[in-house]
Amino acid sequence: MSWKDKIENGIFKIITGDGKSYKPLWKPGESSLDFNTAAYNFINLEGTLVDRKKPQSSKYPLLFWFQGDDHIDEVEAFMESAKDPRAWEVEHPIYGVIKGQPIGINRNDRNYSITEITVDFWESIAVDYPDDVISVSDRIAHKSKLVRGAAIKSYLGFKPETADISTTKRTAIQIAADLIKLAGEKKVGYENTANTAIKSVDKLISNQIDTITKQQGIFTGLIGFDASVKKKSNFISNAITSLLAEVDKKNDKYLYESQAATGISTICEAAVNPMPQDYISRADIDEVVNSILLFTGNI
Numbered sequence: 001m002s003w004k005d006k007i008e009n010g011i012f013k014i015i016t017g018d019g020k021s022y023k024p025l026w027k028p029g030e031s032s033l034d035f036n037t038a039a040y041n042f043i044n045l046e047g048t049l050v051d052r053k054k055p056q057s058s059k060y061p062l063l064f065w066f067q068g069d070d071h072i073d074e075v076e077a078f079m080e081s082a083k084d085p086r087a088w089e090v091e092h093p094i095y096g097v098i099k100g101q102p103i104g105i106n107r108n109d110r111n112y113s114i115t116e117i118t119v120d121f122w123e124s125i126a127v128d129y130p131d132d133v134i135s136v137s138d139r140i141a142h143k144s145k146l147v148r149g150a151a152i153k154s155y156l157g158f159k160p161e162t163a164d165i166s167t168t169k170r171t172a173i174q175i176a177a178d179l180i181k182l183a184g185e186k187k188v189g190y191e192n193t194a195n196t197a198i199k200s201v202d203k204l205i206s207n208q209i210d211t212i213t214k215q216q217g218i219f220t221g222l223i224g225f226d227a228s229v230k231k232k233s234n235f236i237s238n239a240i241t242s243l244l245a246e247v248d249k250k251n252d253k254y255l256y257e258s259q260a261a262t263g264i265s266t267i268c269e270a271a272v273n274p275m276p277q278d279y280i281s282r283a284d285i286d287e288v289v290n291s292i293l294l295f296t297g298n299i
Helices: 003-009 071-082 136-155 162-182 184-203 208-224 229-244 250-271 282-298
Strands: 013-015 025-027 032-042 045-067 088-092 096-108 114-123
Touching: 045 071, 045 088, 045 096, 071 096, 071 114, 136 208, 136 250, 162 184, 162 208, 162 229, 162 250, 184 208, 208 229, 208 250, 229 250, 229 282, 250 282
Parallel strands: none
Antiparallel strands: 013 088, 025 045, 032 045, 045 114, 088 096, 096 114
């Protein structure tokens, strides 16, 4: 199709976020495309090194207008639709179909029978970030950190007493003794982590944050063990169950809630960092998922 045909016979249509369609008169404009770049200057080198990466979204300044006896009503309807935050779809005679967002809208009512609209329109990808850029393991690791942060905050909801020191230390020793059975070649490093956590309990009253953070290390150290996801899941499940048996008074519940949350996040993080033989079939994946759901449901 020639450029004449595109301009004379093409359709200019805007479908706003609320699904409404508008076909105003339009005028050809321009578009621009920027790239993600970084510039580097070196003291002993003349010139600048420009490193160009992937292109950003294209920008389209749109110019169109509504006219006729009822054009004011059309404009009001359009401006109301424009308030919907969902993306627009623009069918343009020159640029084709563009999906994106209006960054700014200018309305000009200087002419009595015409209202001119100018829109700074940016093409947009469908999601906040490309899905393949952030791996599943990275996402789970990030969420696990958030859970552990919330667990620490929960633990700070009480004022520990001297009696809580012995309970916390006893459970730390017991859990570490169970989990170290999976350490293998990582045993020495894990022992150091566990011993540090156990010693930190002596400062439970004066420094709750440091103590509970180090207690979390008893669980999270297991993630890097050369053991199957199933074994890791079973060991943590048993550790949390043994911790539940220690709950006797209100303060014990704070410790249990905090450590149980850490245990769940650790299982989830271990599940997305499997050993080579962990997930041979879909049944293996289902078994791990079901064990996590069963474990969390019983807490």
